Amino acid sequence: MFAIKNNFPIFKAHPDLIFTDNASTTQKPAAVIEAISQYYREMNANVHRAVYDLGNQSDQIYRDTRQEICEFYQKETCIFTHGTTDGFNKLAMSLENQIDSRSNIIVTEMEHHSNLVPWQELCQRTGAELRLVGMTDEGTLDYEQMEKLMDDSTRIVSMVHISNTLGTINDLKRVRKIIGNRNAWFLVDAAQSCAIHIDLIQNSDADAYIFGGHKMFGPTGVGILLAKKKLLNELPPFHFGGGMVTEVETLKSEYKEDVTRFEAGTPPIAQIAGLKEAVRFISEVDLGQCRQNVSRLAKTLRARLEAEGFDCLGKGQDTAGIVSVTFGDIHPHDAASFLNTKNIAVRAGHHCTQLIMKKYGIQACVRFSFSIYNRDQEVDSIMHAIKEMKSFFS
Amino acid sequence: MFAIKNNFPIFKAHPDLIFTDNASTTQKPAAVIEAISQYYREMNANVHRAVYDLGNQSDQIYRDTRQEICEFYQKETCIFTHGTTDGFNKLAMSLENQIDSRSNIIVTEMEHHSNLVPWQELCQRTGAELRLVGMTDEGTLDYEQMEKLMDDSTRIVSMVHISNTLGTINDLKRVRKIIGNRNAWFLVDAAQSCAIHIDLIQNSDADAYIFGGHKMFGPTGVGILLAKKKLLNELPPFHFGGGMVTEVETLKSEYKEDVTRFEAGTPPIAQIAGLKEAVRFISEVDLGQCRQNVSRLAKTLRARLEAEGFDCLGKGQDTAGIVSVTFGDIHPHDAASFLNTKNIAVRAGHHCTQLIMKKYGIQACVRFSFSIYNRDQEVDSIMHAIKEMKSFFS
């Protein structure tokens, strides 16, 4: 694990930093940062049938990265977006032509706002019904309720893979079975699984997986939509402009047939160069061990927090390295500010999951989220700081 | 001018490169590249009310850059998008609630597809009429026709500021007068003016200016929408997700009141850090001299091409550093490939302006577009190569 941490310059700049806000964004390996710089220093050019050398190189990176990502996650096609939120919004716009007032759309109580509000808006525009699958107090999805909520009018099932607040790993295979051969698209918010729970993406069979580069050790400003061809074949383009048209007349235009019809305009090409390197980085680490690592850290922290009498959200059975907690009278933001003075970076708030907050009757909580560079002794430091905090605010 | 070129690492990597594809994308100064790297190495964290130090720094960059951009271009507000195309598509979606079958929308024959196709689609969705202002053979906008096309049902006038194919600088002040106090939004595609024709943006009075970082020596993946508050006040949010909501209920949500309601999800924060540096870079060069420089280069090249008997598009009166040309029997792509072997990077094609191609009865052309690092002797090299090309293909 030591070797892994050495890849991340942020910890050279801040040797004492305990970064436990990874669900929010991950740090970047030197190779990713350098790939972006190198792109700008040595290759920078626009894509779209450039004929000169630099443009060819850019075109090649653009094409190769797409292919490598498809191979890495073992999915049919891949479209570049600008992030998870961008991906869901574009999908929700584009799927509008398949939804009407008789349709229903299923999401869960665990959703991040970016996989909830776009569907609320779509339902308001179309009159479709939004159905919400609840969860147990333990933080487990209520699969039986999901089964009951689903019917022949269900057109979309869009759900979070790993909850960014609870760490719950939802069972995509089970959901696939529940959907069965209904005429419903199965969409997955993979923001929290794209970095190290690759196996679960590879082994499951959703119609689309949506996530963003900055959650997987890659750049901000770029996202990925992995999809089955049959989904994309049915969708109209998201955006209109250069690079996605064939013939433009005064009043109307024709669009390309391949996936680039979904990528209007100059793509985030430097970010794609960074993403390529992020995928390479991930493919070279021992992900099994990384998953064990974050899970152990989260379980240990949870146990020790509970031993101190603090309330952790859910039961953390399937923890993917995330623990959310409230500190009694100590307000989450005060706690986060206190921990910051001890160089511990955590996030306080509702984590864009207000429905989870409502479920537990709280307004906000403190979230610790681990990644591949976190270490056991960091849990000790965290607990030490928390004890100090307790007496400081008492 | 020597000093300026030294700021761009691409010319250290490729000392012989003559880069004349600047209308497509600009090269990046070392300071911009370093700002992005430094952000990832030393500050990387998500924004949105982070409480810890790194997050605070990111929040600050995010806020400061917004303010600096508004000050630099002297406009009321600024929203971050992902590029010119992204900006126009989001605007066109969001303005839909102000358009119906009685409305008309005015664009010009000079538009880049990204400021044409989104309006075609909007018109198809709403039944509104799309009206096209033509141009003269000289490549000048037909302002008189614009005056005739405009009426009390005109809701949107969306036009390119500087043509990316002709170099024509359109007269925004004149258009503002033509619009007068009609109830129409005046939107400007500033992709080709955002880098060095800042003065024309500052001195004009459109309701919105749309452009992208990569055209102004900044990163890909980030764009800017400068707007008057009154425009933004009337628009619903573009996208939905984290960071733009206040209250999220199961079936509906409430949105923020300030500009961040237009910026759902994690912003392209590293790119914004790069953009900040790009603005600083631009503000430190002598833009008046840069404009003279690119204009002189374009005029010289045009004159020499015409002297060789080649057809240049338009008359190039107001040239902003752009010359498009056809080489008789030599196909534009063959010409571009030939020039590439002489280290001259040019673009061949329709440059996402098929209506201009149709106007001149051609399918494609070769475009030379200059920026602040191009030099007089490069025109000599280009002409030398072109003469060689002529005999090579004859």
Added chain:
Amino acid sequence: MSRLNKMYQEQLLVEAKNPYHFDKRIDIEESIRAYNPLCGDRYDLFLGEEIFFHGFGCAISKASTSLMIKFLEGKSNEEAIHSIKKFIKGIEGGGQIEEELLLIFRNPDHFKGRHDCIKLSWNAMLKYLLNLPS
């Protein structure tokens, strides 16, 4: 002074633990809500002869609300508007905070990431005052 003690000065903690006029005065008809959905801080301000408040929030927003109520005591609406604006500006880095009572917030840099907490009730109060029929 450590970073910790810059933000959580003793006086601030004392204020947060013993907030002034912290009472749910439902007998007072006029009330407004100061609410930050991002962290859930939510105070009701009861606006009678005197101002009271009640609700839930972090130490900083609670202390700040408590101090605001003390600070506004005896001020006319006009004076209140003026001085709230001045305080908010001070927090946003656009001016000095000199009032004795508010000196703990004199250095907004010590409260990075928490300015919204400080301003919460002040903004709500300002909005209320500006919308009063004059």
Added chain:
Amino acid sequence: MSRLNKMYQEQLLVEAKNPYHFDKRIDIEESIRAYNPLCGDRYDLFLGEEIFFHGFGCAISKASTSLMIKFLEGKSNEEAIHSIKKFIKGIEGGGQIEEELLLIFRNPDHFKGRHDCIKLSWNAMLKYLLNLPS
């Protein structure tokens, strides 16, 4: 060999300047269009006993179309489909191009940025053949 002469080998230029069966044979009923809207290259292929073509395009697409017509001469539809697929794959880097007649395209790396030009008519022809009733 210079970069220039790698792409524009003499044979390619000769082929482009003297394209085989370059004739607008409107007497032939069956025709298809090979069109690349990005550069405007547009050829009509007239599919009679023999194949002819006519239209506008770059040296590379013209030479490639000309060679395709020579190459397909005498081939059955099935053979044609097979060998077009093999050629396209070769250009995309998925196999060797070995046919004598097509050897100028043997090294697709020499044609970076121009693969679409090479493949233009081949793709159109393949699409046509695959859609024939069998």
